[in-house]
Amino acid sequence: MTPYAFAAGALLAALAGPWAILGLLALPALPRSARWPLALGLGLVLVRLGTLGDPWAERLGERVVLEGELRGGVLHTAPAPLYLRGYPPLADGWVRVEGRLARPDGARLPGGFDRRAWLRGRGVRAELREVRRLAYRPPPPGLRDRVRANLLRGLDPAAAGLARALTLGEREALGDDVQAFRRAGLAHALALSGLHVGLLVGFFVLLAAPLGRGRYLAALALLLGYLALVGPSPSLLRAALMAGVWLLARAAGLVEVPLPSLLALALGAQLVVTPYAVGSLSFQLSYLAVLGIALALPLLPQRPRWKAALVGGLGLTLAAQAATLPLVLDRFGYLPLASPLANLVLLPLVGLLVPLGFLKAALPALSGLLAAPFNLTAELLLGGTRLFAQLPGLHWGDLVAGGYALYYLALAPLALALYRRLAPRLALALAAAAVLVAAATADRVRPDVWFLDVGQGDAALVRLPGGVEILVDAGHAWDARGLARALAALGVDDLDLAVGTHPDADHTGGLPELLELVPVGALALGPPKPDDPLDARLRAAARDRGVPVVNVSRGRVLRLGGAELRFVHPPPSAPGQDNDRSLVFLLTYRGRRLLFTGDAPARHALAWPPGRVDVLKVAHHGAADGTTDALLRRFRPRVAWIGVGPNAFGHPDPGVLERLAAWNVRVLRADRDGSVRLPLR
Numbered sequence: 001m002t003p004y005a006f007a008a009g010a011l012l013a014a015l016a017g018p019w020a021i022l023g024l025l026a027l028p029a030l031p032r033s034a035r036w037p038l039a040l041g042l043g044l045v046l047v048r049l050g051t052l053g054d055p056w057a058e059r060l061g062e063r064v065v066l067e068g069e070l071r072g073g074v075l076h077t078a079p080a081p082l083y084l085r086g087y088p089p090l091a092d093g094w095v096r097v098e099g100r101l102a103r104p105d106g107a108r109l110p111g112g113f114d115r116r117a118w119l120r121g122r123g124v125r126a127e128l129r130e131v132r133r134l135a136y137r138p139p140p141p142g143l144r145d146r147v148r149a150n151l152l153r154g155l156d157p158a159a160a161g162l163a164r165a166l167t168l169g170e171r172e173a174l175g176d177d178v179q180a181f182r183r184a185g186l187a188h189a190l191a192l193s194g195l196h197v198g199l200l201v202g203f204f205v206l207l208a209a210p211l212g213r214g215r216y217l218a219a220l221a222l223l224l225g226y227l228a229l230v231g232p233s234p235s236l237l238r239a240a241l242m243a244g245v246w247l248l249a250r251a252a253g254l255v256e257v258p259l260p261s262l263l264a265l266a267l268g269a270q271l272v273v274t275p276y277a278v279g280s281l282s283f284q285l286s287y288l289a290v291l292g293i294a295l296a297l298p299l300l301p302q303r304p305r306w307k308a309a310l311v312g313g314l315g316l317t318l319a320a321q322a323a324t325l326p327l328v329l330d331r332f333g334y335l336p337l338a339s340p341l342a343n344l345v346l347l348p349l350v351g352l353l354v355p356l357g358f359l360k361a362a363l364p365a366l367s368g369l370l371a372a373p374f375n376l377t378a379e380l381l382l383g384g385t386r387l388f389a390q391l392p393g394l395h396w397g398d399l400v401a402g403g404y405a406l407y408y409l410a411l412a413p414l415a416l417a418l419y420r421r422l423a424p425r426l427a428l429a430l431a432a433a434a435v436l437v438a439a440a441t442a443d444r445v446r447p448d449v450w451f452l453d454v455g456q457g458d459a460a461l462v463r464l465p466g467g468v469e470i471l472v473d474a475g476h477a478w479d480a481r482g483l484a485r486a487l488a489a490l491g492v493d494d495l496d497l498a499v500g501t502h503p504d505a506d507h508t509g510g511l512p513e514l515l516e517l518v519p520v521g522a523l524a525l526g527p528p529k530p531d532d533p534l535d536a537r538l539r540a541a542a543r544d545r546g547v548p549v550v551n552v553s554r555g556r557v558l559r560l561g562g563a564e565l566r567f568v569h570p571p572p573s574a575p576g577q578d579n580d581r582s583l584v585f586l587l588t589y590r591g592r593r594l595l596f597t598g599d600a601p602a603r604h605a606l607a608w609p610p611g612r613v614d615v616l617k618v619a620h621h622g623a624a625d626g627t628t629d630a631l632l633r634r635f636r637p638r639v640a641w642i643g644v645g646p647n648a649f650g651h652p653d654p655g656v657l658e659r660l661a662a663w664n665v666r667v668l669r670a671d672r673d674g675s676v677r678l679p680l681r
Helices: 003-016 018-029 032-051 115-120 143-152 157-168 177-183 194-207 214-230 234-251 259-273 275-279 281-299 305-332 339-362 371-389 401-418 424-441 477-489 511-517 533-545 602-607 629-635 654-662
Strands: 063-071 074-076 082-084 093-102 127-137 334-336 393-395 448-451 460-464 468-472 497-500 523-525 549-551 557-560 563-569 584-589 592-596 615-617 639-642 666-669 676-679
Touching: 063 127, 082 093, 115 275, 143 157, 143 214, 143 339, 157 177, 157 339, 157 371, 177 334, 177 371, 194 214, 194 234, 194 339, 214 234, 234 259, 234 281, 259 275, 259 281, 275 281, 281 305, 305 334, 305 339, 305 401, 334 339, 339 371, 401 424, 468 563, 477 511, 497 511, 511 533, 523 533, 533 549, 563 602, 602 629, 629 654, 654 666
Parallel strands: 082 127, 468 497, 497 523, 523 549, 592 615, 615 639, 639 666
Antiparallel strands: 063 074, 063 093, 074 082, 093 127, 334 393, 448 460, 448 676, 460 468, 557 563, 563 584, 584 592
């Protein structure tokens, strides 16, 4: 391994994230022909990334009027593209819009969608909010519309959605089945990449055999046309670059081009052209998966045909999964255990549907004839995918950089041993050492409390040793699915207790749906309110799911996981408005005290037992009547959390912030700090 390749790999690993460590560790196993292109590409991308700026940085917060072509939510305008944020999204075409420039948000919740990283991977650094469309001109009917019409002719609705996803990359047409593909471990089949390019190029090269070497150049032209038609996603661009190099090599009379060399050349070229793509999850998964396959191919034994297909398919699936495992667990928090079997059984059906889709789209005369076999194969694939999606999987929490490093440091010596470049005993010892270091240095996160960013609302998760988890409120109804993903990312398979402080949409609006998404052992609610629709709906949802409801009020104490929840408000027959009837309780764990106040006005605090608390959940999102000097004097909190987002109520009240500052309370806010973890030690 040359020192240049090592240095370039090390710099990219430090720059692009811990996933790139695998590329560095794989260099010794790559043939020498692959190392120099990789080193050159990595060196050039460092130069390019160092010169990239943000032309919108000095104008953030301004209201502007812009015009340009809108494609997939991105406005291509000067001086740089930006994302139009709003719902419903604007249709593609030429637009003139007015709005306010802002920095895209990162992930609000653990395991949540990181819009900032997603846009950065597409070369977009800013977004336009509060968008108002001033003018619009729809795009003229083009080739893509004609291709789509040919493709969909004669197809059933479900098969049509699958055809659009597999042929044109329009995954949104699949609806909820996208999640089924993900849970079955088949999400990669929906990403236009090597499978689609290989089938397109391979079939054309076979059919155009009479053209001799000219067929390779014709196939390259076809590939470029397909890339222009569907758009250059990171995984498709990687596959097209690799296929393009291979086609040019065959046209020039070169018989064999090693896969690692193709991968290294594609990586270098793609990063020079689109250096920002290094931050794209699609880019990272695509290259790591192919790298795993490239390293595994020489190790597969030669067997009779059917055995080779079986062993090869299973081995390559496992190699791709091993290479990408930390990213998958970190991003999605879930690993389908039956994924290798699902790929072995169902990928051949994808291999049939993709060429059928290409033929339907390209040959209108045959489109109707091909509809019946496409419908049948699509029904088999969708049915199998839904079946595998029901099988169990492994839930995992967020990974830190050290977790990535130790995983690949355990994987690398095993790979080198398979290549006979390291003694097996030494490889096992090094891998075991990495595993032991990971176990010894693992962050013992429990016990802790997560205050979750659900915007203008409340949600908190208390995690205790022994796998005991307590959820306090769940934000709005539209937060439920995001909250369920956050719980999965934090390693929560089920909740021992959920507490609904009071029937307000921004506190318990998400609980009814969450009860359907996450198993809950018990639900603690305040005194029943038969005339309140949300309270009735929540109790009905608990009854339908078989979740016992515990009605609590002042004086009730619940104990679980070594923690005590002492409810101090409201009285059993409290009069007043919803906020006056909000549950308030003191959670105590090994000397740590947290006061959860819901939306209760501070005037009720005189009836609560005094004593210093470590954390105060500020009442009513920082409203003026929720936090007074008398309350702060009574509880003297060290840390205060305010669940606040964009709102028209003036929350948090400036007077509340001044009082908290006067009492030297550290203030954490959802709108400023996002989701926050506080240890209970």
